[in-house]
Amino acid sequence: MDTTDKTLSAEELAKINGGMDRPIVLVGMMGVGKSSVGKRVAGAIGCDFVDADEEIERSAQMTIPEIFENFGEDYFRDGERRVIARLIEEADGAIVIATGGGAFCNEETRALILDKAIPVWLDSDIDTLVERTSRKDNRPLLKEGDPREILTRLRSEREPFYSRAPIHVISESGPHAHTVAKVLKGIAQWL
Template sequence: VSEIFATRGEADFRAGEARVMKRLLEGPPIVLATGGGAMMNDETRAMMKEHAVTVWMRADLHVIAERVARRDTRPLLRGRDTIKVLSELSEKRYPVYGEADVTVDVGGGSHGVALEAMLTELRKYALEQGVR
């Protein structure tokens, strides 16, 4: 991701991301974990709503900042004040993320705890939708 951002720019990365996601979403059922910017593309978001159950893994910005600080692979954060950038991004993105079918609050716990919370919420969603 960082290399594509550096050599071709964010717009080119997002266009490629949208093409790959379209191909994957039109294929057999899978779990597709996206980056935060994927939902900001109107066409990609519409395709996700049509072909998938979308989940927003919501966490406190300080938890997110702590997690992303572990590796320097986020081009939008590189060399900048992480909390400030995350706050700016959240103002733009959270209303769109709020369109997800399921919202799961994940804290600073383990991946396993987050997974269990997602599974619980997905089961509730399935029951609400009449899916077994």
Template sequence: MSDVVEPVSETLVKRARAVLGRRNLVFVGLMGAGKSAIGRLTAQALSLPFVDSDHEIERVSRMTVAELFAAYGETEFRALETRVIKRLLQSGARIVSTGGGAYINPQTRRNIQKSGVSVWLNAELDVLWERVNKREGRPLLKNDDPKGTLEKLMIERYPIYAEADVSVLSRDVKKERIVEEVLEAIAAMPPKK
């Protein structure tokens, strides 16, 4: 089997765009699932703007996510995150990548359901760990057992992520393959009435 990935077909792009209409496409999932990378490539395929909610939070607060956690704690960070995501969703059709804890907030989930299509990038523990243990700046993993914490987050959050409109398995294949699977899942959805 070849690893060569053909460009996404124009037909698939048109079908996915028709289902989305003016709604946002919102990526949810744990840290390391690929929400930003896949979101950016999906935005390119659909010719839609892309925004990463964590980057937007950092832009408006002029602090990094890690600095916000340290200065104000997770509760205040989540309140800011909810406000920023609500504002981002008001701008019409765009691709939004959210932080790992965003979709866990019931208000944020309702906002996404109202104006978007949610895509859960579901990944196994070993895939996530391989991706996140190479990078600094993960406030929830700054402890003596970061892999155990990641596993605990999976147990707590996966049932909530499962409420997303579609789920796509994030794994170690070419990113373009995942983008194609995202577009196929969206194109297979019934159009919103």
């Protein structure tokens, strides 16, 4: 389901507020705006927001770059899977969870999200991703070469997984409010 209309009716917002019996899980590439948009979506529907990466860092008592450096990506992905499963299982109705860019590529994590949550794929073009990811120096996967090439390759590899999410929203370079409205509209249509 692709959402292009940015307006949300009072009926649609009421439908979301009354029909939320599972978490909303935002998936997509790094830099697409999952955390920024997720906080705003949670605020709009009056529920909590959790960033899975922050929960991973809290659980591991180290940063994600440190986890990658000390233990590798496979170790990180296993911890990520366990943290996301815990967040979903502990969710009591409405909560918005932002996942890391590779989380939905893990078969077990994807199956859990598809079964127990409302998955929303936030998508952006490569130029937007390059610009947004350049704002922070905490992206381990982008340290191994040209960020544009890496993002292009990762997006291509991950798109078949992301496309399994029933709600697809384009996150453009403009204000996040437009993306938030499209996410809410997509959820209302999905419910």
